[in-house]
Amino acid sequence: MKDMKIPYKTYLTESEMPKYWFNLNAFMPGKHPPFLNGVTGKPCTAEELEKVFCKECVKQELNFTDKEIEIPKGIRDFYRTFRPSPIVRAYFLEKFLDTPAEIYYKFEGNNTSGSHKLNSASAQAYYAKEQGLKFITTETGAGQWGTALSMAAAFYGLGLEVFMVKASAEQKPYRKEVIRTYGANVVPSPSETTEAGRKILKEFPDTGGSLGCAIAEAVEKAVKIPGCRYVLGSVLDHVLLHQTVIGLESKAVLDGYGVYPDLIVGCMGGGSNFGGLIAPYMADRLQGKCKTEFLGVEPASCPSVSRGKYAYDYCDSAKITPLAKMYTLGCGFMPPSEHAGGLRYHGMSPIISKLCNDGYIGVKAVKQTSVFKAALDFAKCEGILPAPESAHAIKAVADAAIECRETGEKKVILFGLTGTGYFDLAAYKQYNDGVMKDYVPTDKELEKGFSTIPRIR
Amino acid sequence: MKDMKIPYKTYLTESEMPKYWFNLNAFMPGKHPPFLNGVTGKPCTAEELEKVFCKECVKQELNFTDKEIEIPKGIRDFYRTFRPSPIVRAYFLEKFLDTPAEIYYKFEGNNTSGSHKLNSASAQAYYAKEQGLKFITTETGAGQWGTALSMAAAFYGLGLEVFMVKASAEQKPYRKEVIRTYGANVVPSPSETTEAGRKILKEFPDTGGSLGCAIAEAVEKAVKIPGCRYVLGSVLDHVLLHQTVIGLESKAVLDGYGVYPDLIVGCMGGGSNFGGLIAPYMADRLQGKCKTEFLGVEPASCPSVSRGKYAYDYCDSAKITPLAKMYTLGCGFMPPSEHAGGLRYHGMSPIISKLCNDGYIGVKAVKQTSVFKAALDFAKCEGILPAPESAHAIKAVADAAIECRETGEKKVILFGLTGTGYFDLAAYKQYNDGVMKDYVPTDKELEKGFSTIPRIR
Numbered sequence: 001m002k003d004m005k006i007p008y009k010t011y012l013t014e015s016e017m018p019k020y021w022f023n024l025n026a027f028m029p030g031k032h033p034p035f036l037n038g039v040t041g042k043p044c045t046a047e048e049l050e051k052v053f054c055k056e057c058v059k060q061e062l063n064f065t066d067k068e069i070e071i072p073k074g075i076r077d078f079y080r081t082f083r084p085s086p087i088v089r090a091y092f093l094e095k096f097l098d099t100p101a102e103i104y105y106k107f108e109g110n111n112t113s114g115s116h117k118l119n120s121a122s123a124q125a126y127y128a129k130e131q132g133l134k135f136i137t138t139e140t141g142a143g144q145w146g147t148a149l150s151m152a153a154a155f156y157g158l159g160l161e162v163f164m165v166k167a168s169a170e171q172k173p174y175r176k177e178v179i180r181t182y183g184a185n186v187v188p189s190p191s192e193t194t195e196a197g198r199k200i201l202k203e204f205p206d207t208g209g210s211l212g213c214a215i216a217e218a219v220e221k222a223v224k225i226p227g228c229r230y231v232l233g234s235v236l237d238h239v240l241l242h243q244t245v246i247g248l249e250s251k252a253v254l255d256g257y258g259v260y261p262d263l264i265v266g267c268m269g270g271g272s273n274f275g276g277l278i279a280p281y282m283a284d285r286l287q288g289k290c291k292t293e294f295l296g297v298e299p300a301s302c303p304s305v306s307r308g309k310y311a312y313d314y315c316d317s318a319k320i321t322p323l324a325k326m327y328t329l330g331c332g333f334m335p336p337s338e339h340a341g342g343l344r345y346h347g348m349s350p351i352i353s354k355l356c357n358d359g360y361i362g363v364k365a366v367k368q369t370s371v372f373k374a375a376l377d378f379a380k381c382e383g384i385l386p387a388p389e390s391a392h393a394i395k396a397v398a399d400a401a402i403e404c405r406e407t408g409e410k411k412v413i414l415f416g417l418t419g420t421g422y423f424d425l426a427a428y429k430q431y432n433d434g435v436m437k438d439y440v441p442t443d444k445e446l447e448k449g450f451s452t453i454p455r456i457r
Numbered sequence: 458m459k460d461m462k463i464p465y466k467t468y469l470t471e472s473e474m475p476k477y478w479f480n481l482n483a484f485m486p487g488k489h490p491p492f493l494n495g496v497t498g499k500p501c502t503a504e505e506l507e508k509v510f511c512k513e514c515v516k517q518e519l520n521f522t523d524k525e526i527e528i529p530k531g532i533r534d535f536y537r538t539f540r541p542s543p544i545v546r547a548y549f550l551e552k553f554l555d556t557p558a559e560i561y562y563k564f565e566g567n568n569t570s571g572s573h574k575l576n577s578a579s580a581q582a583y584y585a586k587e588q589g590l591k592f593i594t595t596e597t598g599a600g601q602w603g604t605a606l607s608m609a610a611a612f613y614g615l616g617l618e619v620f621m622v623k624a625s626a627e628q629k630p631y632r633k634e635v636i637r638t639y640g641a642n643v644v645p646s647p648s649e650t651t652e653a654g655r656k657i658l659k660e661f662p663d664t665g666g667s668l669g670c671a672i673a674e675a676v677e678k679a680v681k682i683p684g685c686r687y688v689l690g691s692v693l694d695h696v697l698l699h700q701t702v703i704g705l706e707s708k709a710v711l712d713g714y715g716v717y718p719d720l721i722v723g724c725m726g727g728g729s730n731f732g733g734l735i736a737p738y739m740a741d742r743l744q745g746k747c748k749t750e751f752l753g754v755e756p757a758s759c760p761s762v763s764r765g766k767y768a769y770d771y772c773d774s775a776k777i778t779p780l781a782k783m784y785t786l787g788c789g790f791m792p793p794s795e796h797a798g799g800l801r802y803h804g805m806s807p808i809i810s811k812l813c814n815d816g817y818i819g820v821k822a823v824k825q826t827s828v829f830k831a832a833l834d835f836a837k838c839e840g841i842l843p844a845p846e847s848a849h850a851i852k853a854v855a856d857a858a859i860e861c862r863e864t865g866e867k868k869v870i871l872f873g874l875t876g877t878g879y880f881d882l883a884a885y886k887q888y889n890d891g892v893m894k895d896y897v898p899t900d901k902e903l904e905k906g907f908s909t910i911p912r913i914r
Contacts, residue, residue, distance in 0.1 A: 007471040008537035014464040080465035081549070081840040092538070092612075110567045112842045112877070154837040155549075174631070174882035181885050182837060380611040380639060383538040385569045420569070422879045425631035428638050 008091060010253045012084040018252070019076065020068035022244040023060075024275065024351060025237060027283040031064050032354040033325035036312060041456060044322045052219055052230050052321075056127040060238035069241060071123075074130070078122045078155055082111035083245065087253040088417075092381040099401035100410045104259070105417040106250045106277060107384065112178070113148035115387060115419030116273045117233055120242035121145070124231045125152035135159040135228040137221045139189065139214030141168055141269075142342030142389070143175030144419055145233030150182035160184035163191065163217045165344075167208025167337035175423045189214040196220050196318040208337035211345050216318030234270025235315060235324070235349050243276025250414065251280045261292055261414040263400060267392040268296040268305070268363075269342055271349030277416040278361075285360065294361045295400075296352065297392040301339035301439040303365040304329055304348045307446060310357050312456040313347060323456065326353040332452030339368060339439045341388040341424065346449070364396050367438040371395045372431040375421065387419035388427055465548060467710045469541040475709070476533065477525035479701035480517075481732065481808060482694060484740040488521050489811040490782035493769060498913060501779045509676055509687050509778075513584040517695035526698060528580075531587070535579045535612055539568035540702065544710040545874075549838040556858035557867045561716070562874040563707045563734060564841065569635070570605035572844060572876030573730045574690055577699035578602070581688045582609035592616035592685040594678045596646065596671030598625055598726075599799030599846070600632030601876055602690030607639035617641035620648065620674045622801075624665025624794035632880045646671040653677050653775040665794035668802050669774030676777060691727025692772060692781070692806050700733025707871065708737045718749055718871040720857060724849040725753040725762070725820075726799055728806030734873040735818075742817065751818045752857075753809065754849040758796035758896040760822040761786055761805045764903060767814050769913040770804060780913060783810040786898075789909030796825060796896045798845040798881065803906070821853050824895040828852045829888040832878065844876035845884055 025031070035044040049058040060069060071079070090103040097103075108116035128136050136158055140146025146162040153160040162184050169176050169188040176186050189209045190197035196216035200207060207213075215232070222230035232239060254260065264281055266274035274296050284290040298304060305327040313328040315321040327348040335344055348356075355361045368388075375391035377398070378384070386394060393415045404411050421428060430436040441449075482488070491500040506515040517526060528536070547560040554560075565573035585593050593615055597603025603619040610617040619641050626633050626645040633643050646666045647654035653673035657664060664670075672689070679687035689696060711717065721738055723731030731753050741747045755761060762784040770785040772778040784805040792801055805813075812818045825845075832848035834855070835841070843851060850872045861868050878885065887893040898906075 009471070011468050014466070078840075112836070112840060112879070114879075151836075151840055155840065173886075174879075177882040177886045177889065178842060178879075180889055181833060181842065181882075376638060379569070379608075383535075383569060383608055383612065385635060385638065422569070422571075422631075422635075425634040425638075429630075429634045432634065432637055 006089050006257050009086045009088050011086050012249055012252055014080065016252060017079065017084050018071065018245050018248040020070055021241045022248055022279045023063060023066055023069055023241060024244070024279045024282060025064045026067045027286050028351070028354065029286060029358060032350040035322040035324055036456065038314060038319060038321070038323055051223060054124060054127040054131050054229050056131070057124060057238045060241055061236060072126065075123050075126045078152065082118055084249050085110060087250055090382055093378060096377060096381045097398060097401045097405065099405045100408060101401045101404040102410065102412045103397060103401060104254065104414045106246055107417045108246060109384070109387065109417065109420035113144055113151055114422055115144040115148065116243060116246060117145045117148035118151060119245050120233065120239045120272065121148035121152040123242040125149065125156045125158055128229060128231065129156040129158055133158065133227050133229055135225060136231045137161045137163070137218040137228060138231045138233065139163040139211060139218045141165045141211045141344055143168055143172050143423060144342060146179045147175060149231060150179040150184040153184060154182040161221065162186050163189040163214040165189055165209040165211060165214050171426050172423055189217050191217060194220045196320065199318065210317055210334045212317030212331055215316040216320050219316065219320060234272040234345070235347065237351055239272045240275040240349055240351055243272045244279040246273065246276040246416065247279040247281065250277065259412060260290065262411045263293045263295060263413045264415070265295045265297060265393050265397050265413065266416040267343060267389050267418060268298050268348065268352065269389060270345050271352035273416055273418045275349055275352050282355065282360065295396060296356070296361050296363045297396040298363065298365050299340040299343050299392060300365040300367045301335045301441065302329065302344050304346060305356050305363045306365040309450060309453065310353060311453050313453045315347060323454065324350050326350050327356060328453060329446060330449035330452035333449030336439055341427065343389050343392065366392055366395045369431065369436050369438050372436060374398050384417070385421045386417060387421045388424050390418045463546050463714050466543045466545050468543050469706055469709055471537065473709060474536065474541050475528065475702050475705040477527055478698045479705055479736045480520060480523055480526055480698060481701065481736045481739060482521045483524045484743050485808070485811065486743060486815060489807040492779040492781055493913065495771060495776060495778070495780055508680060511581065511584045511588050511686050514581060514695045517698055518693060529583065532580050532583045535609065539575055541706050542567060544707055547839055550835060553834060553838045554855060554858045554862065556862045557865060558858045558861040559867065559869045560854060560858060561711065561871045563703055564874045565703060566841070566844065566874065566877035570601055570608055571879055572601040572605065573700060573703060574602045574605035575608060576702050577690065577696045577729065578605035578609040580699040582606065582613045582615055585686060585688065586613040586615055590615065590684050590686055592682060593688045594618045594675040594685060595688045595690065596620045596668060596675045598622045598668045598801055600625055600629050600880060601799060603636045604632060606688060607636040607641040610641060611639040618678065619643050620646040620671040622646055622666040622668060622671050628883050629880055646674050648674060651677045653777065656775065667774055667791045669788055672773040673775030673777050676773065691729040692804060694808055697729045697732040697806055697808055700729045701736040703730065703733045703873065704736040704738065707734065716869060717747065719868045720750045720752060720870045721872070722752045722754060722850050722854050722870065723873040724800060724846050724875060725755050725805065725809065726846060727802050728809035730873055730875045732806055732809050739812065739817065752853060753813070753818050753820045754853040755820065755822050756797040756800050756849060757822040757824045758792045758898065759786065759801050761803060762813050762820045763822040766907060766910065767810060768910050770910045772804060780911065781807050783807050784813060785910060786903060787906035787909040790906030793896055798884065800846050800849065823849055823852045824897070826888065826893050826895050829885070829893060831855050841874070842878045843874060844878045845881050847875045
């Protein structure tokens with residue numbers, strides 16, 4: 001084993017923790033195209049967005065100028081309960097892979113939600129409370145976001161209704177129970193409680209649901225109840241902003257050891273964790289200060305960027321949300337329920353999409369069984385059972401590290417270990433039993449998805 | 458909220474982590490009575506114990522003189538993957554309880570096993586590997602120990618068979634799956650694979666099993682297979698020794714802030730986590746250096762100390778292990794399967810038992826529904842969903858803190874938050890659904906248990 005000159009695990013002290021989020025939008029080579037109102041086709045105004053989202057979040061969403069945005073003390077107080085998260089030098093994984101590469105990971109799973117999602121959940125719940133709201137709604141797929149928001153809502157004393165993708169609610173009764181334990185109401189989606197849900201159920205009575213559909217239900221409810229707003233766990237710029245605490249903490253620790261990554265890898269569902277991890281490094285790259293490569297990893301079963309189109313599309317399947325310019329498989333695309341874990345979203349963060357389109361981020365799609373194999377290897381040598389989502393990054397990192405073994409390159413790799421797989425044991429069981437299958441959509445299936453992308457301009 | 462002068466969460470740095478365990482036995486007011494051979498009634502020799510346990514563990518078990526025992530580098534390497542664990546100042550719980558008390562907890566749940574168990578699992582797996590063994594066996598109740606040992610066995614490259622209490626294996630299929638994911642074989646106990654198991658099944662065909670029975674099966678198998686030994690997760694002195702890393706880290710952090718606890722609280726199943734937490738403080742007390750009070754908390758459904766007898770008894774229900782002088786409800790005592798979580802053991806660590814008997818440790822038995830209520834309050838304000846076991850301590854701490862509210866006393870309370878409840882959602886569901894019941898054995902039920910204590914001298 002290497003000499004462990006750098007500690008295996010490093011935490012910032014409380015006083016070193018970030019007091020500002022990093023606004024990547026202020027560094028972008030040109031703004032990404034704005035949201036469009038789905039009815040008028042015109043750019044969304046703050047007023048329109050504020051009907052759905054909290055005021056402060058809308059302000060952040062439309063902020064393309066301030067490089068830093070202060071994290072309010074009320075949020076930093078709650079951050080203390082689960083942050084800082086550690087930067088780990090993966091000595092044991094390096095040894096297992098027999099690679100000259102240095103591998104670091106930022107582990108965001110050490111909290112009850114089991115993922116990075118709590119970073120934005122806290123912020124959004126805090127702002128809702130500050131705005132005087134009593135109630136918020138959201139959707140959840142794999143359940144991490146719903147759990148995170150239930151924790152934040154409990155902490156700040158807010159009511160919460162979570163529309164949980166039905167397949168997930170059924171496959172993960174315990175995820176549902178955690179959310180309930182924190183006091184939130186869980187509604188399997190599609191449900192009969194909204195127009196959007198009823199419409200989908202009529203067309204597809206046996207559907208396991210989708211994130212897009214759950215979003216539509218949660219938005220519909222938020223708009224209809226006075227004093228209620230909708231809260232989203234990924235995709236949007238303000239969510240990515242809150243997630244930059246990941247990248248800021250990572251950079252603060254690594255800078256302290258004089259370590260600068262050559263390659264940063266992360267899984268991409270909606271893109272916010274990856275965006276948050278890379279933000280300060282990407283700003284360096286955009287300013288010509290480094291040559292770091294960025295690699296986003298997505299499931300082959302839901303290849304939003306690698307096989308998607310860069311186009312204006314709805315954020316939800318019911319087509320009630322604004323349109324975002326993003327990589328998309330079409331808002332009607334839905335991978336089979338047993339695939340892609342929490343990375344089932346048809347679209348991608350507008351910021352990440354633009355950076356992919358501009359050539360700053362590379363993308364790799366990986367198959368599910370190879371992801372679980374990498375997850376098991378990782379668990380056995382690093383001790384942590386990773387979330388299947390995070391294991392997409394592990395798979396790509398392992399591939400890169402093995403390439404280094406062959407070339408002898410001592411590449412410095414940083415990746416985001418976004419969460420733990422403690423509530424994903426049904427999927428691990430499938431893999432352990434040897435019955436897990438890989439799914440890769442055919443071109444024809446993709447065409448069907450693309451046909452749901454609206455024709456704009 | 459108080460001013461947070463002390464950080465919410467403090468970790469030691471890697472270089473500050475303990476390099477020695479603390480041998481409480483070297484500080485005890487007289488040795489506790491030795492193990493007796495169940496057949497001859499004479500004190501067990503090292504040779505006898507080495508047939509069952511690893512050599513180094515036996516050496517530690519019989520070491521009453523060395524105040525410190527070095528933690529080998531091979532164990533400290535693995536400790537790095539999940540240690541140090543944080544000391545948390547429970548500001549939010551203090552606020553919720555409106556108490557002048559200062560509450561600190563040492564959180565041992567931030568690892569995939571979800572508990573402190575990994576501290577001893579690593580040590581025992583390491584020693585087994587060093588001794589040249591290929592295979593180890595163990596039992597698990599709630600599943601935390603089995604998970605911990607599967608992680609350690611995977612890390613060191615050892616084969617492992619886990620006899621899992623049948624009721625638990627059925628109630629917690631995902632616990633079973635984690636253990637399997639790390640490569641171990643899980644056998645629901647009682648099983649047909651051992652004489653002990655077959656005997657119990659014949660007498661009680663519908664039994665959900667017990668820790669005592671699972672221990673008997675695991676020991677039987679270890680003794681029969683060449684190159685195999687048995688590994689135990691609690692009760693024994695060497696297990697408590699390995700757990701002293703909890704108390705040492707706690708004391709190192711708190712000493713740094715000039716904080717010395719007036720009261721230390723922990724849950725007790727077999728007693729090793731509580732013993733490990735209190736060890737350095739208890740040594741101070743035994744040497745007259747402090748007046749700290751110690752409170753062990755056990756389930757009212759399995760009140761080993763508060764209603765048990767201090768007597769020689771078997772460590773297992775099949776009566777194949779040596780006899781230990783301990784508080785016991787009788788090796789035949791078995792609480793109903795839905796009660797007491799991982800605190801179902803009929804006996805108690807000989808060290809803890811002696812300290813209880815000598816008046817150094819107070820004991821409180823608490824009812825299950827009050828424990829879950831305390832768990833929910835804690836989860837909502839501190840963010841962590843606690844293990845039901847750990848929540849026994851939370852309940853007692855809340856009671857003590859509320860007492861301080863009434864007396865105005867600024868007591869400094871430290872407690873062990875031994876683990877997380879991520880695999881205990883079935884129990885939380887019972888509580889959330891309002892169908893959880895309290896069970897307190899009648900005197901008649903206890904008498905039946907006591908009748909299984911052997912008559913020795």
